[in-house]
Amino acid sequence: MTTAQALPHGINLQDPRLFMNDQAHDAFRVLRAEAPVHWNPGTEQLNGFWSVTKYADILQVSRHPELFISSKGIAGSGLRALDATGTQANQGNVSIITMDPPRHVKMRRLVNKGFTPRAVNAMEPQIRQVTNEILDGIAGRSSCDFVLDVSSQLPLAVICGMMGLERDVWPLMFELTNSVLGSGDPEYQADVPEEERGSGEAARRTAMMGRMRMVEYFREVLERRRREPGTDLPSILLESEVDGEKLTEGDILAFCFLLILAGNETTRNAISGGLVAFSQFPEQKRRLLNDWSLVESAVEEICRWTSPLHHMSRVATADTEIRGQRIAAGDRVIMWYPSANRDEEVFADPYTFDITRDPNEHLAFGIGEHFCLGAGFARKEIRVMFEELFRRFPNIEVTAPPDRLRSNFINGIKHLQVAY
Ligand code: HEM
Numbered sequence: 001m002t003t004a005q006a007l008p009h010g011i012n013l014q015d016p017r018l019f020m021n022d023q024a025h026d027a028f029r030v031l032r033a034e035a036p037v038h039w040n041p042g043t044e045q046l047n048g049f050w051s052v053t054k055y056a057d058i059l060q061v062s063r064h065p066e067l068f069i070s071s072k073g074i075a076g077s078g079l080r081a082l083d084a085t086g087t088q089a090n091q092g093n094v095s096i097i098t099m100d101p102p103r104h105v106k107m108r109r110l111v112n113k114g115f116t117p118r119a120v121n122a123m124e125p126q127i128r129q130v131t132n133e134i135l136d137g138i139a140g141r142s143s144c145d146f147v148l149d150v151s152s153q154l155p156l157a158v159i160c161g162m163m164g165l166e167r168d169v170w171p172l173m174f175e176l177t178n179s180v181l182g183s184g185d186p187e188y189q190a191d192v193p194e195e196e197r198g199s200g201e202a203a204r205r206t207a208m209m210g211r212m213r214m215v216e217y218f219r220e221v222l223e224r225r226r227r228e229p230g231t232d233l234p235s236i237l238l239e240s241e242v243d244g245e246k247l248t249e250g251d252i253l254a255f256c257f258l259l260i261l262a263g264n265e266t267t268r269n270a271i272s273g274g275l276v277a278f279s280q281f282p283e284q285k286r287r288l289l290n291d292w293s294l295v296e297s298a299v300e301e302i303c304r305w306t307s308p309l310h311h312m313s314r315v316a317t318a319d320t321e322i323r324g325q326r327i328a329a330g331d332r333v334i335m336w337y338p339s340a341n342r343d344e345e346v347f348a349d350p351y352t353f354d355i356t357r358d359p360n361e362h363l364a365f366g367i368g369e370h371f372c373l374g375a376g377f378a379r380k381e382i383r384v385m386f387e388e389l390f391r392r393f394p395n396i397e398v399t400a401p402p403d404r405l406r407s408n409f410i411n412g413i414k415h416l417q418v419a420y
Pocket of ligand 1: 070074096097098108155159258259262263264266267270303307308309312313363364365366367369370371372373374375377378
């Protein structure tokens with residue numbers, strides 16, 4: 001185990017208020033300069049971890065999946081009590097995101113076909129149609145909550161469509177993904193008595209309830225697909241084999257969860273955060289409106305700027321070094337993507353939102369073995385949304401500060417008031 005170092009300037013990346021109050025970039029700037037590979041000793045409940053904040057170091061960790069593994073959990077630092085018994089918060093059914101080589105790549109291949117550039121392009125007309133239906137829904141008003149009415153709706157429609165889920169359950173999927181991934185935010189702790197909301201225990205119970213209800217729901221989906229197979233992702237998984245063996249129900253459930261969570265929570269925040277960025281940098285919006293050939297690089301800049309996932313983590317399997325700092329076998333390493341995406345050594349003028357930025361090799365989708373499977377869909381959804389949104393409502397304005405999620409994992413915006 002590693003010895004604790006003093007935290008520079010009292011920075012505590014385990015405190016979700018840092019992220020909720022949009023102060024994380026100030027903390028990352030200090031860490032990159034003064035302690036780029038920094039040991040956080042943790043708390044009574046949470047294990048300590050290494051914070052890695054430089055772009056090059058995140059590349060090093062991501063590109064060595066045998067040395068820095070995912071199977072001991074990828075979100076946060078993990079509960080001390082659970083780790084002491086050798087188990088993990090993510091234990092149970094394992095999805096590809098918490099799987100290591102060689103099984104990881106075999107499982108990923110099962111669904112790869114549904115996520116290729118060809119598959120994404122084939123879906124574009126539907127994505128555009130859904131986008132316009134969503135925008136029709138706000139057209140009769142002059143203001144709305146952009147998150148609830150617009151940005152959350154497109155990713156929800158796309159991933160639910162791929163999974164063959166009927167329209168009437170989409171609101172349930174929205175609610176459950178919020179309670180699983182936003183479990184630390186009192187707004188999503190509806191099943192916990194009001195006076196207990198905001199505590200660690202409330203977060204644990206909220207996430208657990210969300211997962212249980214999801215298991216229940218997807219069990220029924222699998223039951224129905226067994227009787228009446230379709231062409232959707234759950235049907236494909238039911239038919240699939242790895243090393244000559246069918247997947248277990250647990251494997252399939254975990255895959256379904258991952259897809260519904262990952263498909264929903266991230267793209268929504270890229271779209272909302274993108275609109276906030278265009279409001280802060282109005283000249284960038286004018287540029288795009290005058291020259292739509294910039295849309296692809298604008299999408300990349302939205303991803304860099306918003307970095308919808310704050311972090312992913314890994315555990316070292318052997319003693320090693322990052323930037324000369326000794327990392328012991330068993331230590332957890334957290335990679336902070338928003339920090340890498342503002343790294344002064346990689347990005348010129350990193351605190352400026354510049355839709356012409358080139359090159360723009362941001363790490364918003366991770367890199368290496370676990371590179372985001374849905375990146376093609378996310379990019380397409382962001383692009384189509386801004387094309388249609390600005391075509392129909394070129395004067396759309398953010399009218400209040402974003403209401404941010406209380407989380408150091410998801411860079412979420414819960415509500416965003418806009419007028420148009
Ligand atoms: C802007 C939107 C998105 C962002 C920023 C994002 C980010 C990420 C990141 C950083 C990872 C890497 C995890 C790691 O290295 O441990 C990842 C993995 C993944 N993402 Fe995304 N994602 C987005 C959208 C989506 C969408 C729309 C889907 C599904 C339709 C999706 C499905 C997945 C899956 C299945 C993985 C696991 C891949 C693996 O472990 O091999 N993501 N994503």
